Amino acid sequence: xxxxxxxxxxxxxxIKIKIQADGSSIHTxxxxxxxxxxxxIAVEEALRVRDANDGxxxxxxxxxxxxxxxxRTALAMGVDRGIHIVGDGSVSPNVKAAALExxxxxxxxxxxxxxxxxxxxxxxxxxxxxxxxLGMSQATFASKEVSLEGEEEKKKQAALVxxxxxxxxxxxxxxxxETLSTSxxxxxxxxxxxxxxxxxxxxxxxxxxxxxxxxxxxxDLAGGETNGINILGLEAPPSRAxxxxxPDVAALVDKxxxxxxxx
Amino acid sequence: MSNVLIIVEHTEGTPKKASLAGITFGQQLVAKNGGELxxxxxxxxxxxxxxxxxCYGATKIHVVDNECFENYLAESYTTAALATAEASxxxxxxxxxxxxxxxxxxxVAARWGASMASDVLEVIDANKFKRPxxxxxxxxxxxxxxxxxxxxxxxxxxxxxxxGGDSEICAVECSVDLxxxxxxxxxxxxxxxxxxxxxxxxxxxxGGRGLxxxxxxKLIEDLADKLGGGVGATRAICDAGWVPNDLQxxxxxxxxxxxxxxxxxxxxxxxxxxxxxxxxxxxxxNKDEEAPIFSVSDYGLVADLFEAVPELLGKL
Numbered sequence: 001x002x003x004x005x006x007x008x009x010x011x012x013x014x015i016k017i018k019i020q021a022d023g024s025s026i027h028t029x030x031x032x033x034x035x036x037x038x039x040x041i042a043v044e045e046a047l048r049v050r051d052a053n054d055g056x057x058x059x060x061x062x063x064x065x066x067x068x069x070x071x072r073t074a075l076a077m078g079v080d081r082g083i084h085i086v087g088d089g090s091v092s093p094n095v096k097a098a099a100l101e102x103x104x105x106x107x108x109x110x111x112x113x114x115x116x117x118x119x120x121x122x123x124x125x126x127x128x129x130x131x132x133x134l135g136m137s138q139a140t141f142a143s144k145e146v147s148l149e150g151e152e153e154k155k156k157q158a159a160l161v162x163x164x165x166x167x168x169x170x171x172x173x174x175x176x177x178e179t180l181s182t183s184x185x186x187x188x189x190x191x192x193x194x195x196x197x198x199x200x201x202x203x204x205x206x207x208x209x210x211x212x213x214x215x216x217x218x219x220d221l222a223g224g225e226t227n228g229i230n231i232l233g234l235e236a237p238p239s240r241a242x243x244x245x246x247p248d249v250a251a252l253v254d255k256x257x258x259x260x261x262x263x
Numbered sequence: 264m265s266n267v268l269i270i271v272e273h274t275e276g277t278p279k280k281a282s283l284a285g286i287t288f289g290q291q292l293v294a295k296n297g298g299e300l301x302x303x304x305x306x307x308x309x310x311x312x313x314x315x316x317x318c319y320g321a322t323k324i325h326v327v328d329n330e331c332f333e334n335y336l337a338e339s340y341t342t343a344a345l346a347t348a349e350a351s352x353x354x355x356x357x358x359x360x361x362x363x364x365x366x367x368x369x370x371v372a373a374r375w376g377a378s379m380a381s382d383v384l385e386v387i388d389a390n391k392f393k394r395p396x397x398x399x400x401x402x403x404x405x406x407x408x409x410x411x412x413x414x415x416x417x418x419x420x421x422x423x424x425x426x427g428g429d430s431e432i433c434a435v436e437c438s439v440d441l442x443x444x445x446x447x448x449x450x451x452x453x454x455x456x457x458x459x460x461x462x463x464x465x466x467x468x469x470g471g472r473g474l475x476x477x478x479x480x481k482l483i484e485d486l487a488d489k490l491g492g493g494v495g496a497t498r499a500i501c502d503a504g505w506v507p508n509d510l511q512x513x514x515x516x517x518x519x520x521x522x523x524x525x526x527x528x529x530x531x532x533x534x535x536x537x538x539x540x541x542x543x544x545x546x547x548x549n550k551d552e553e554a555p556i557f558s559v560s561d562y563g564l565v566a567d568l569f570e571a572v573p574e575l576l577g578k579l
Contacts, residue, residue, distance in 0.1 A: 013534070019395045026401065093369075094378060109342065122396055122514075123381045125369040128337070132373035137445035138337055140366050147504040168449065173362040175274070175460070179449035180336075186445065192498075192515055228378030232391065232404045240540060243561035245264045245552075249574040252546065252564050260544045260561065262466075263490065263525040263579065 001055040001162065001184070003046040004109035005079065006100060006126065007039035008118040009063040009070040023233040035070045038115025040077075041190040045142070046113050047078045048158035055110075056080045060103055062096050062218060064088045064187055075208035076200030082211065083107075087218025092227040093121075095257035097129040099221035104134055108187060111160075111167070116189040124189075131187035139169035139180050143191040159194055266299045266322075267292050268353035270344055272363055273304065273312040280463045281418035285359030286319050288386065288416035290424055292355065301325060302430065303347035305340055309332040313432050320428040325350050325435045334448040337367040339439045344371050346437040355385040355389075356526050359416040368413050377411035384420045398514040399537035418462065419520030419541045420578055454509055458484075459493045461512060466492030467521045468541070470500065473528020473549060473568055477505035482572045483527060489579050495519065513538035528568045531556030548572065 011017060012032040019026055035043070046057045059074040060083040061067050071082040077225070085099050104112065112131075117124035131138040144159040146152050152159075160167050162184070171178045172191045246252045256263045269289040270315045271282045286302065286514075293300045299322040300413040306314045306328065324349040332343060341452035344367070348356055356371055360382050362458070372379040384402065392414065396403050407414075461467045468490070470483040480500075487494045495512035496505070512519055514537040524542035529535060531547070531554055540559055547560035548571050557563040566572060 011397070013398070016533070017400045019401060026397070092378070097373070118395060120515075122398065123379075124365055125372070125379055125381060128369035129373045132341070132370045136410055138366075138370070139446070140337075141362060143508070144530070148502065149504045173366075173451075174462075175509075176451055176453040178451045180446055181449050182446040192502070200491070226408065228407065228409045229380070230406045230408060234396070234403050235400050237395070237399060237402050237540075240545075240559045242558045243545075243563065245563045245565060246558070249564065249571055252562055253314060253575065253578045255542070256523070256546070256561050262525075262544050 001050070001053050001110040002107065003055065003057045004107055004112045005039070005042050005046045005059045005074065006059060006112065006114045007043065007061050007070060007074055008036040008061055008115070008120070009033050009061060009067040010036045010118060010120045012083065013037065013119055019234045019236060023235055026234065033070065035073050036115050036118045038117060038119065038190055038237070040197040041192065041194050042113040042115050043074050043077055043079060044195045045158065045160060045190060046051065048156055048195070049111065049160050049162065052158045053162055058083060058107060058109070060085065060100065062087055062091060062099060068213060071213055072208050073131035075211045076204040077198055078204060080211065083215035084213050084215045085218050086215055086222060090231055091218065092229045093123055093125040093129055094228045095189055095218070095222045095225045096126055097133055100130050101133045102221045104130070111184060112136070112187045114187070114189050116191055123213050127187045127189040136186050137182040138187045139171060139182055140189040141172045141191045142188050143172035143193045144170055145177055147195065148196055153196060160188065211217055265354035266301055266352045267355045267357070267468040268301045268303055268348050268351045269303070270303050270356065270364065271312065271316055272358065272361055273306060273309060276311045278312055278315055279359070279361060281359030281361045283359070283423055284418035285357060285416050285420035286316065286412070287421040288357055288359070288383065290320065290384035291386045292389065295386060298338045301351035301353055303344065303351070305332050305343045305347070307534040309401070317430045317432070318426045318428070319430070321426045321430040323351065323413060324430045324432045326432060327437045329434050329438045331438050331441050334399050334451070335363055335449055336444060337370050338442070338444050338446055341366045341370045341374060342439050343437050345375060347435050348375070350433065350435045353411045354410065355414070357414040357416060359418045364415045368415055372413040375411045375413070376409065377413045378407045378409040380405060380407055381415050383414050383416045383432040398534055399540070400533060417518060419518055458487055461493040461495045461510070462517050464493030465523055466490040466523045467495050467512070467519050467542070468525040468527065469491055469495035469497070469529060470527050471497035472499050474500065480506055482568070485523065485576055486572060489576055492521070497529055497532070526556050526560070527572060529556055530554045531559065
């Protein structure tokens with residue numbers, strides 16, 4: 001089976017985001033970029049599903065020229081080949097979905113995996129838009145019930161089990177766990193609790209250098225599709241003033257009772 | 264200005280709290296831009312839900328009541344939502360942010376040729392909204408330029424809707440052949456708790472790595488029970504398997520805004536702060552006086568939690 005994983009190149013979540021004085025964008029000087037942590041989980045799951053079913057994993061990334069680093073990271077984890085859709089600046093999910101629709105028409109994947117959201121725009125729309133455009137079913141927030149410290153994870157077993165052209169997906173939803181069964185091809189978006197992504201091995205990194213990456217200009221694939229969402233400006237969230245330190249539990253209880261009046 | 268349609272989700276026959284926040288979002292949109300507010304309720308045997316939201320000044324409540332909508336599926340609910348949009352003459356469909364609205368509203372947007380604003384924090388006008396990016400470290404002002412528009416509204420940023428008026432309830436005929444769908448609902452397993460859910464509770468008590476081991480989470484539960492509150496946890500202790508993942512508060516978990524939030528043994532990673540900064544009063548108990556959590560706390564107590572929490576239990 002063929003699996004397509006859509007990854008994003010994001011600012012390292014460990015680095016504090018700073019906004020330019022005019023609010024037009026964030027500071028990018030000295031910024032480090034990584035594969036979105038949710039997308040890494042999607043890559044890991046795709047590799048496990050491939051290993052359980054035979055086939056190929058292809059990674060696609062929409063981003064500027066140096067997004068090749070993030071594609072190479074996925075190739076080093078074990079992905080077979082890459083597709084780089086080269087585009088700069090803020091690209092809306094509608095435009096990304098239009099470009100990926102073309103890629104999917106060409107590649108005909110059996111399963112498309114993405115992170116449940118990208119940790120830069122935090123929109124969480126791309127996989128679902130793509131599913132609807134392609135007329136595919138979707139299973140978002142794919143997770144598993146068992147602990148990540150359990151046996152299943154140690155054996156690197158795929159949580160997504162494919163049989164008879166269908167896949168059963170455990171979804172993490174408000175108030176509980178839902179199980180869906182869907183026919184292939186389908187779109188799956190991944191939650192944190194699905195797996196622990198592997199690190200690239202040294203041989204993996206060496207092999208990745210020789211794996212092919214096809215490039216397409218974004219405008220060629222998504223020409224005509226309008227952004228639909230414009231970012232007009234960025235600002236820092238309202239900051240909370242730090243409060244007071246209380247010396248002991250008695251003082252805390254007194255403040256909560258008589259000042260904040262919350263207990 | 265054309266009409267606004269808010270999808271009202273429900274659980275056990277009552278509207279979800281997040282959906283009431285969604286109605287408030289709709290009231291604000293209509294107040295700023297004109298047009299009528301309409302509500303939609305989708306499901307099976309849901310007359311009670313429609314009755315419960317009659318008092319919020321909507322012109323009509325469009326009810327899709329059919330056995331095929333007993334269980335939620337993105338594919339079928341997209342069809343139902345667009346049927347209610349047609350009936351209401353709406354050009355804007357929105358809902359409070361839940362795992363359900365996050366799942367099917369992008370699908371509605373794609374089928375409807377709309378652009379979508381996810382997790383709106385504030386309504387500026389009919390096209391412009393504020394929403395969080397980079398785990399809430401940035402607030403962006405965005406503009407939707409499509410003719411049809413879709414949004415989810417973050418429940419903690421919108422108060423309960425104002426009451427007034429009596430809405431007309433209208434049935435909308437819509438059904439889907441479940442056999443023809445690619446997806447089949449298999450099961451739903453509710454994670455039952457005696458405690459209120461953290462997103463709906465007045466008081467939330469959360470614990471982190473400072474608890475040292477899983478069994479010490481009982482201190483968090485004891486304090487929550489004493490205050491009639493809900494419990495929460497940091498991503499670190501969920502990942503470690505000390506507590507179920509659905510207790511996670513933060514950017515990758517739940518966003519809560521109770522009246523009173525206790526952060527116990529929590530250092531205050533950015534990702535956790537993104538999930539609780541909106542709380543009215545924040546109390547932090549941590550033995551590290553440099554912990555970032557103190558910079559967002561109203562009351563900080565630098566203390567060993569294993570001494571402070573039992574003492575607190577005794578004094579409440």
